[in-house]
Amino acid sequence: VPGATSFVTTNRDFYRIDTALQVPRLTTADWRLRIHGMVDGETTLTWDDLAGFEVVERLVTLTCVSNEIGGDLAGNARWTGYRMSEILDRVGVRPDADMLLSTSVDGFTVGTPVAVVRDGRDALLAVAMNGEPLPLEHGYPARQVVPGLYGYVSATKWVVDWELTRFDRAQAYWTQRGWAPQGPIRTASRIDVPAPFARITAGPVVVAGTAWAQHRGIGRVEIRVDGGPWQETEPATEYSADTWRQWRWVWDASPGEHRLEVRAVDGTGAGQDEQRRPPVPDGATGLHSRTVTVG
Structure with missing residues (x-):
């Protein structure tokens, strides 16, 4: 669908959120x-x-916890690397360790639940992105990628240190600043087209967008017009539970100003949280909407 988010995000277009004032240049x-x-x-x-x-x-x-409803701080890429669980198995993690405190070469820290890293999901020490070595700004030469967790508790770039510890003994960078110590990604959905406040012609109109609930997957996506009944959209084939899912819906648009709203249901059957909340402390909730004028 023209204007909709592509399934794979290019390295150039992938969002970047970190605390590095100057990008580290580690060989x-x-x-x-x-x-x-x-x-x-x-x-x-x-x-x-x-x-x-x-x-x-x-x-x-990957998704940033600071992403607002309908925001673009999310991206889907092909990551190449090594399973973090296999690396940890080599050193023998003690049973009472529940936090992997990772540190970037610039001193930034992240606390990741050990149980998540070792529960069978593809948590990776990634060295390549979309078939190329990691770009400098995305963590070259090595970074973490953990499906299902917001980046602030998982996606350490330029990672050089892993300390096995406990959540009751250590705090990472953002936790010290009031964010939740553990950050599972919330179910979210977004309308990509039509554009905000678009003027469109009456008749069949393709509405399209993206939804994500990493490591749970998207079961279905629904849309409604002007507060009317929810209607199911047509989702693209699910690639995996760890990737976002595109969707489309053909709307017989009538003249006037209209408000479109979208919501998603994850792979477990749990619906998206519709109450509007800000990103702090553990991710924004609420429904994304678009207002358009049909002529």
Whole structure:
């Protein structure tokens, strides 16, 4: 659908949110990943050591917790890297460790639930994005990608340190500033076309957009006009539960000003939270809408 979000986001168009005033320029020769804390054996991995792990490639949608309803701080890319769980298995995580405190080369910290990293999902130490080495601004040479968690609790760029610890003993950068310590991604949906306040011709109009509920998947997407009954849209085939899902709906538009609203139901059958709330402390909720004029 012309104007709709593409399924794969290009590296150039992928959103960037971080605290780096100057993008770190770390080489593969200099890169090290120290793994320590509540482990059976502390270790430090070099770039060459990564060759000892299986390489995997997955399409995963990332979302920023600061994304407003209908916002564009979400993107879907093809990530290549190594399963974080396999790396952790090498060092032996102690049973009472529940936080992976990761640190960027610039000192930024992120706290990720150990249980999420090890529950079978494709949590990756990623080294490539859409078939190319990670761009500098997206974490070169290595970053984390964890399906189902907002970036502030998972997606550490330029990562150089993993400490196994506990949530009752440590706080990461954004948690110290009032955000929730654990951030599962909320179900969200967005209208991409028609554009806001568009003037369109009466008759059949294609309405299209995107919905996401990473690691739960999207079961269905519904739309309504002027507060009327909810109607099911036509979703694209689901690639996986870890990627967003495109949808479309053909509307027989009548003359006048109209308000379109969208909502999604995730793969477990749970509906999108319709109450309007701001992003702080654990993600925005509410329904996205578009007002258009039909002539």
